[in-house]
Amino acid sequence: EAEVAQSPRYKITEKSQAVAFWCDPISGHATLYWYRQILGQGPELLVQFQDESVVDDSQLPKDRFSAERLKGVDSTLKIQPAELGDSAMYLCASSAQGGYTGELFFGEGSRLTVL
Amino acid sequence: QKEVEQNSGPLSVPEGAIASLNCTYSDRGSQSFFWYRQYSGKSPELIMFIYSNGDKEDGRFTAQLNKASQYVSLLIRDSQPSDSATYLCAGTYTGNQFYFGTGTSLTVIP
Numbered sequence: 001e002a003e004v005a006q007s008p009r010y011k012i013t014e015k016s017q018a019v020a021f022w023c024d025p026i027s028g029h030a031t032l033y034w035y036r037q038i039l040g041q042g043p044e045l046l047v048q049f050q051d052e053s054v055v056d057d058s059q060l061p062k063d064r065f066s067a068e069r070l071k072g073v074d075s076t077l078k079i080q081p082a083e084l085g086d087s088a089m090y091l092c093a094s095s096a097q098g099g100y101t102g103e104l105f106f107g108e109g110s111r112l113t114v115l
Numbered sequence: 116q117k118e119v120e121q122n123s124g125p126l127s128v129p130e131g132a133i134a135s136l137n138c139t140y141s142d143r144g145s146q147s148f149f150w151y152r153q154y155s156g157k158s159p160e161l162i163m164f165i166y167s168n169g170d171k172e173d174g175r176f177t178a179q180l181n182k183a184s185q186y187v188s189l190l191i192r193d194s195q196p197s198d199s200a201t202y203l204c205a206g207t208y209t210g211n212q213f214y215f216g217t218g219t220s221l222t223v224i225p
Binding site for chain 1: 119121123147149151156157158159160161164203205207211212213214215216217218
C-alpha cells in the first residue's frame, strides 16, 4: 500500500539549533503539503506545493522556516533557528491533483521537541 | 478568510449510543468536506468526505452537509470504545487547498 514517508519520527533539539524534516509523497501525487499541529489544535498549513512550485506559503514563518521540493517529488522543511514555540507535530501530506473528492494522505508525522 | 469551526468538546457518549459531531464553515465557496479521525500521537486518517447537500452513509458513519446553513456533521452509530479519538473537520477550496478545524475530542464510555 502506497504511503507518505516522513523522517525523522522524533526529534529533540535545543533552541537556536537547526532542524530538518524530510517527506516523500505517494508516487504520482502532484500536491504536497506541510502542516504543523500543536497539541490540542487542528493542523495548520505551513506550505503547499504543486509539483515543484509553491502554491501557498502565507502562514510559513519565513524568517526561520524554509521548504523546498526541488524536483517535484520529495520535500524538505527546515527550521533555523528553532524556538521553544516550534515544538509540535509536523505533518506531511499529499494528494492527487484536482477534483471534489481529492483526499489528503498523511505521513506518520515528525514530532519536534525544542528544549 | 476560510475557517472551519468545531466544538472542541470533550464529548462523551456511552457505548452503543449515537455520537454527533458538528462543524460550521465560513466560506460559501468551499467545495468539499472531509472528516478525519486522529488517535492520540498519530496522524489523521480519512473517515469520509461529502460534497453534495444531504446525507452520505458509510457503515456506522453518516456525514451530513447543509450548504444553505454552512453546516457539516458526522454521526457515529453504535459507538465503540475504539471510536474514542479526535475528529477533525476539513474543507477544501479551489487549488486543492485544505483547511482544518481544531477538532472535537470524543470519548466512548464502555
